[in-house]
Structures are given as structure tokens and as C-alpha cells.
């Protein structure tokens with residue numbers, strides 16, 4: 656594999672588009688929408704969370720960005736996210752990757768990263 660994960664996700668532009676569409680999908684997914692829809696009332700906060708998510712996936716995939724958000728435990732602290740909610744968020748991300756025509760090896764790479772973060776996100 657010669658291209659980095661960052662490159663295979665379409666670089667910064669690609670990751671921005673994926674994060675936008677994944678967050679839209681969370682807003683429409685009845686299993687998790689209540690977690691995300693309130694951010695429509697605070698667009699600056701929504702933009703910051705999206706920016707942090709772009710930085711997170713850029714840095715984690717070999718891109719140039721420096722992540723400036725909270726660590727995964729603290730970012731989700733006090734939310735008591737369930738395993739079911741976690742699975743729905745991962746589904747939304749994977750469907751977004753398919754919609755963006757991201758190849759299957761790259762889908763697997765992202766899935767593994769999301770899976771490896773699971774216990775930092777559930778039940779915090």
C-alpha cells in the first residue's frame with residue numbers, strides 16, 4: 656500500500672466532506688439524533704466539534720493537522736453513551752465512506768480505528 660490512509664480518504668478536503676456527511680447522518684439517525692440535533696442551535700460549537708473531528712482523523716491517518724480537541728474519554732465524559740449508540744455512529748460513518756466511494760481496504764482501516772476507540776467512548 657503506497658498511499659497513506661490520509662491520502663486514501665481524500666486528504667483534508669475528503670475528510671472535511673466525510674465528517675460533514677457523517678454528522679448529517681447522525682442528525683438523521685433516530686438512534687443518536689438526540690445527541691447531535693441540539694448543536695444546530697449553536698453553529699459555532701458545531702463547527703468546532705467538526706473541526707476537531709477533521710483534525711482527529713487527519714492526524715490519526717498521517718495527515719498534517721494537529722488535533723486540538725479533548726482526548727476520547729474526556730470528549731464523551733458524562734454522556735453515558737450506550738453500545739447501541741456507538742454501533743449506530745459507526746454504521747453512519749461506514750455508510751458515509753461507501754457513499755464517498757472509499758475503497759474497501761480503507762473502509763477496514765477506518766473500522767479498525769473506530770473499534771479500537773470503542774471502550775474510551777462507551778459508558779463514560
Ligand code: HEM
Nearest residue numbers: 687690704707708711724725730736740741744745769776
Ligand atoms: C465511533 C467513535 C467516535 C469517535 C472517533 C468520536 C470522536 C469525537 C471527536 C474527535 C470529538 C470532538 C471532541 C472535541 O471537540 O474536543 C467528539 C465529540 C462528540 N462526540 Fe464523538 N466520537 C465517537 C463516537 C461518538 C458516539 C457514539 C456519540 C454519541 C452517540 C458521540 C457524540 C459526541 C458528541 C455529542 C460530541 C460533542 C461533545 C462536545 O460538546 O464537546 N461520539 N467525538
